[in-house]
Amino acid sequence: MIAETGHFALALALMVALVQSALPILGAARRDVVWMRSAEVTSLAQAGLIAIAFGALMHAFVTSDFSIINVFENSHSAKPMIYKVSATWGSHEGSLLLWVLILSLFGAGVSWAGGNLPDGLKARTLSVQAWITVGFLSFMLFTSNPFERMSFIPANGNDLNPLLQDIGLALHPPLLYVGYVGFSIVFSFAVAALIEGHVDPAWARWVRPWTLAAWVSLTGGIALGSWWAYYELGWGGWWFWDPVENVSFMPWLLGTALLHSAIVTEKRDTFKSWTILLAILTFSLSLFGTFIVRSGLLTSVHAFAVDPERGIYILGLLGASIGGALTLFAWRAPQLEPGGIFAPVSRETGLMLNNLLLATATATVLLGTVYPLILEALTGEKISVGPPYFAMTFTPLMVPLILAMGIGPHLSWKRADLRGVLQRVKWSIAISVLVVAIILWRDFGGPVMAAIGIGIAIWLLLATLADFAARIRFWDDVRGSFARVRRLPRATFGMVLAHTGLAVAILGFTGSSLWKTETVVFVQPGDQIEIAGFDVTFDGVTEVPGPNYIARQGALTVDLNGRNVEVLRPERRYYPVADTLTTESAIRHTLHGDLYASLVEPQGEVDEGTWTLRILYEPLINCIWIGSVMLVFGGIVSLTDRRLRIGAPKRKVQLSVPAE
């Protein structure tokens, strides 16, 4: 009965969304305030109804109601409660429901928090948001009903994939989705602005917090997914340039560009059509990601069950929303009045460079992701594009971006004094060049790129801190600088935190990918392996029962300089219900690097008691996670900026002077 209520609530939500997609926008055209304000009620009602449906589905999972196909296929009564809850969004149908829930929550958020928005913009934005909701709700109701019942009731369920029974992965989709879907509201704002034919700094200021919130969430989601892959998949990598990773990374790259171009629109009233285009494209890439994951178009480890009919429906949705928005853009963008002018050396130029490089990087990733498909369509040849392509195209774009990122915040708007700025960063330049020279001279091994990677990370770190010091005039007046710290806007703290966070993460990217050492060996109890200065002894394997699995746990004694520092216990888990084996790696974390071990029972003609042991040493890898946390906190701190909390000023009153 509860499931049917959920299904009914979804159908009602579709009706409400249909009303919201027409009434407010018509009201805005007719200047009818009552029609326009109807969106405030319908958006809340819609979110409430979808939340009821989501609650009903979660209830079915928590109570293990196996009469529902979705629950039967993705849950099991012996599963720990937290994974029963997270199984709600573990399947195609459930995750789609979560998608729509977040979509409607963002709509409700705008109507609840957007008190200072002009009626017209708000009404149009919420109508556009409702168009997207209608598209996805109908997709769900017609092709992927999460509440479908079965004719008989099975005794137990099929379990969730044991690989996915992990706390990191339980939280990864919701965060990623808040990021993905959060860009929808920015898209709606952009389309609404195009319909109005008017973009001004106030518009950019309204859009920025939403962009920032989505970006923070997406950053957290991607980092969490990467962390999960690192310790769960058992081979010590954290990024594979897999198509599904790429489709989450592209909105992040373009969203980052949008975050920066919106600053220019807000502060300098320029880059308008570019910001609008970025807003449309960022969400388009989120939609593209949803399409890729659910259509089975490309091979990936992440794909959901494939159904071509669903693929065609989503492609139609994509065509209507992206095609529609870009047609509107082509029609209206040339009419947007250009804004302020700026000198070749100015913060505007710096941010333009940032945007061009990020957009090019996004295009590179997109090309790498769809190239196999394009080649197959044109020539029938099948290839796959792997990490070497991305290392050769993506990394070279990042180096100038990071170099410019160090300088950018020092530049002033309109026209900057390049000589003065270089004066301020001369020590940062000197130290980072010195670091590169030392790494090359001491020859730590690894390619030259490693030295460059560490060098640009140090540069970014120092140059950002130099900018912070200059803002509080630390070098001129140390005592007064503490008072100035408190008066700095929080957005500045956010920027410093995020930029230094990226610098720290780059240390991790570079160290763990270019200085990694790895061995794969057969071991028997008593065998000793030497890696990166550690002596690792394999003591054998014991059987340990778990709640819904049986683990075979290895013991590895780790000695450093003859002293025992750790016993690593990697596991091989067998889940009887799903009949699946998983690898639980064991990791010794230090700031210097991770010692990472995983065990697999060997196949074929090898003696009993022999195991395949994989040991890696990944220098600096924890910097990736520390840097990601700093990026996320940078975004959150920036979000609490007074300017965004208090709300934007009213739009300039446009006085219309009669021509006579």
Added chain:
Amino acid sequence: MKRIWAFLPLLMIVVLGGFLGWGLNPNRDPSEIPSALVGKPLPEMVLPALAGIDNAGFVPADIAMHDLALVNVFASWCVPCRAEHGPLSELAAREGLALYGLNYRDQQADAVDWLNELGNPYLGIGHDEAGRAGIEWGISGVPETFILVRGTIVHRHVGPLVGEAATRPFLDALQKARMR
């Protein structure tokens, strides 16, 4: 001019959408690894012998002399190759097949040690230190095993020949190759 620029994003999306629509064709299986070489002879190149072992290297013509031959791509650093080595040697001996080896991206000394340790069932071994032959042959990883009828590739198996699931299709292909 500005008008034309504004249409550019739309144009790009339409082209991309076209490809995506094509990709949805239900008869398409994106996870299938194609064998560009099936039905063709091996690419013409000389594969030198490993130093420190008796086996000669080979050229495609050597393999074409046999009615039925296997070429196994292996490397001493490859753990699945080690697992596969025993069953594959047995299979070749049992069925009386000409088994050639392509030693892929390996150090000579390591490869020789490996063969001395595990046994050497190969009629000839070509050493592909730089991975040049690997590129010509379109190898996606080690191990891989090719079935050749009078020098023409008729089947390509990716991964170790260990366990029923992997061996069954390979034996079927071998059976079919005998009929030719």
